[in-house]
Amino acid sequence: MDIRFEEVGFTYQKGTPFESRALYDINLSINDKSYTALVGHTGSGKSTVLQHLNALKKPTEGSVSIGEQVITAATNNKGLKKLRKKVGIVFQFPEAQLFEETIGRDIAFGPKNFGVSEEEAIEKAKALLPQVGLDESFLDRSPFDLSGGQMRRVAIAGVLALEPQVLVLDEPTAGLDPQGRKEIMDMFYDLYKNQGLTIVLVTHQMEDVAQYADHMVILEKGTVTKEGAPRDLFKEADWLESMQLGVPQTVRFAQQLEKRFNWTFDPLPLTTDELAEQIKEKIGDGREAGDRT
Amino acid sequence: MNEIVTVNQISYHYTEEDARPALNDVSFSINKGEWIAIIGPNGSGKSTLAKAINGLIEPSGGEVKVGPYELNEENIWSIREMVGMVFQNPDNQFVGSTVQDDVAFGLENQGLPREEMVERVREALEKVNMLEFAEREPARLSGGQKQRVAIAGIVALRPDIMILDEATSMLDPKGREEVLRTVKEVKERENLSVISITHDIDEAASANRILVMREGKLIKEGTPEEIFSYGDQLIEMGLDLPFPEKLKSSLKNSGINVPSEYLTEEGMVEWLWTYDSKK
Secondary structure: OOEEEEEEEEEEOOOOOOOEEEEEEEEEEEOOOOEEEEEOOOOOOHHHHHHHOOOOOOOOEEEEEEOOEEEOOOOOOOOOHHHHHHEEEEOOOHHHHOOOOOHHHHHHHHHHHOOOOHHHHHHHHHHHHHHOOOOHHHOOOOHHHOOHHHHHHHHHHHHHOOOOOEEEEEOOOOOOOHHHHHHHHHHHHHHHHHHOOEEEEEOOOHHHHHHHOOEEEEEEOOEEEEEEOHHHHOOOHHHHHHOOOOOOHHHHHHHHHHHHHOOOOOOOOOOHHHHHHHHHHHHOOOOOOOOOO | OOEEEEEEEEEEOOOOOOOOOOEEEEEEEEEOOOEEEEEOOOOOOHHHHHHHHOOOOOOOEEEEEEOOEEOOOOOHHHHHHHEEEEOOOHHHHOOOOOHHHHHHHHHHHOOOOHHHHHHHHHHHHHHOOOHHHOOOOHHHOOHHHHHHHHHHHHHOOOOOEEEEEOOOOOOOHHHHHHHHHHHHHHHHHHOOEEEEEOOOHHHHHOOOEEEEEEOOEEEEEEOHHHHHOOHHHHHOOOOOOOHHHHHHHHHHHOOOOOOOOOOOHHHHHHHHHHHHHOO
16 A cells, blocks of 8 residues: 655644644655655654654645545545554554553454454454564453563554554654564564565664665655665765764764775665675685784 | 772562562672663663662662661661662653753752752753753753753752663664763763663763673673673673674674674774785
8 A cells, every 4th residue: 555645734733823834845655565764853744744644634735645545634534544444553652552451452452443343353462462572371461560562562462453554653662672672673574574564664763774674764844855765865974964863883884994995885785794795795805814913 | 999889689579479589689889980881681670770779669688888878768868869860751750840940849859048059950951051941841852851951950969879760762862872971971070970771882881880680680790891792692681782793793694703802893993904904
């Protein structure tokens, strides 16, 4: 399912003395089965864009098409509910939204709202637990006895229970330890790679953009300033630094090496594995390594 | 050595039924002016340990000594005057309607005269570079700014020890950098001892010494260089790998012999330089 923004603008409290423009002239495509990273610093409009992805907000100018459905300022709110099933959003710190007595019922809440029977919804919850790295024994436990990382997983399972085609993630690993971060990011990547989900990741972590995304959209002051493949955009390291977004450590280090050794890395390495391969080509001449004297 | 915190064989259970103690026979000490990072995966007892130091919990065995005071009911308030704590979520620790009111809150509780309070608030905000925001509403600040105000609130109380409980984990990279820089400056200027509980490699690297917790136990202790040389094992210790370690591991996988000791980025460049020039 593709999502397209055409000349989208959004003004809060339009027509009142308090009106403030959050987005303008946004043209952007999120292709079916892509992994798009949405970056930009605080106040760039990321959260407002995110809320347009499943019509939690309607554009005040232009149009957003989500699959077959076109949303404009004039769109009636009726009929938008089914979009919420197709596009699932994992908000920041989603564990704050847990409320049921058991984990199973919390995960089942969404499907039940869409008419799935209690029994079937609980079955679905049970099946989802292993996918988010929890075993079935969690089903009848209270979500409030869990660690922060485990609560996060339950909340994510609640979104996955609606079987969305597009999964929108707003800083999904904030506050987790590195091991937990990696597990959750790998899980999302697996959903993208093996189950064909479209992923939209809102993040400050350029390392994650480099490692997982195939498309990158940069927002600044309410509009898209650049869009393209991460490998192309990260070439403009100085510009990204000036935007206070930065580049992955691998890119920064590769550029340091290029200067010092007069090397050229092509293509631009985005991960340490890619960098290691290229370093090996340059220095790996079959000699016994590390024999410094 | 001039010890400011001494923890001797403390243990703690959150509930009586809990088979696994949150702290299990932990001992260590911190010298005056020292910066200690406590690392470990989620649930390893890091935060519990911090709470034991300022008496938010009472260990079920062992002793805690802060400055001249043994931690007990009688001394708890004297200890809390010595220890300031910055928590993870910047939004959960504001009480004032303006930045300066918020910083003044702790001082009001100490019953300081108004003139001195005004002066201390100004001074504290200056130290964290937030003076120009004195009249602003805390809610409208960025995460990094909020944490700097929280630090000012502590600095104003002139503590001896500052505990950062994952104080940068909810911030974006810029906010993280700005808070870390502020902690460094304040620590030097006030000669504070700092205890930072963290998953952030840069924060851990700023410390003089790193303590590693696992399942309630203190399992390792060393300088950042010593701890970082554990390479891949760092992940289990709740830390991300420093970049040179990641690259080393990738180089090793591609068949290049890499030195086993910890390399900084500059060290990595030098090593490659030596290696390359020997071709």
